[in-house]
Amino acid sequence: DIVMTQSPDSLAVSLGERATINCKSSQSVLYNSDNKNYFAWYQQKPGQPPKLLISWASTRESGVPDRFSGSGSGTDFSLTITSLQAEDVAVYYCQQYFSTPRTFGQGTKVEIK
């Protein structure tokens, strides 16, 4: 199984400041034949299902604010929130869909400082 490891487990950021979450996979999720990273980021607020933010490592879903951006390739990925808003308080998960079983990171809790 591909192990996804996020860092940090939690972070507190002031409103308007930048938040960066990292995710490392135990093996590459870059598929050479199409040069795509089979990797996604989700946001989950209490009592709600996860919400897809970013697919293919860097493609923002429709309706997701442009302060959210994804980067990285192969085994190392990042999610950046450029100007944290109060509504961004949530747990964020990375996921690989390169192989089965699909696996998620352990989650990163983002709070307001």
Added chain:
Amino acid sequence: QVHLVQSGAEVKNPGASVKVSCKASGYIFTDSYIHWVRQAPGQGLEWMGWINPNSGGTNYKQKFQGRVTMTTDTSISAAYMELNRLRSDDTAVYYCAKGPEYSSLAYWGQGSLVTVSS
């Protein structure tokens, strides 16, 4: 628009079985896989497997092999996840989600809480 509506909360005794349903609307049901993901209280997300409604083919996480059965009823655009021989550590919110076989999960059900307790 796409909707996935799941069945309600259940309380089960250890050793029993539970069957969670997921009713889909707003898209062609057989065009997309249904994945099942669970989340224990205060914990992260765990993928359990998927079913292809078009073929009935399944892919289960090895951990659940022999205990889980995923099915669909294409006549009513519904998917089901049955988990047998329940244990206390199966207490979780169970989500269905839709997506192609090799893609992220853009649409999720609201979740079904299954509590296993004597």
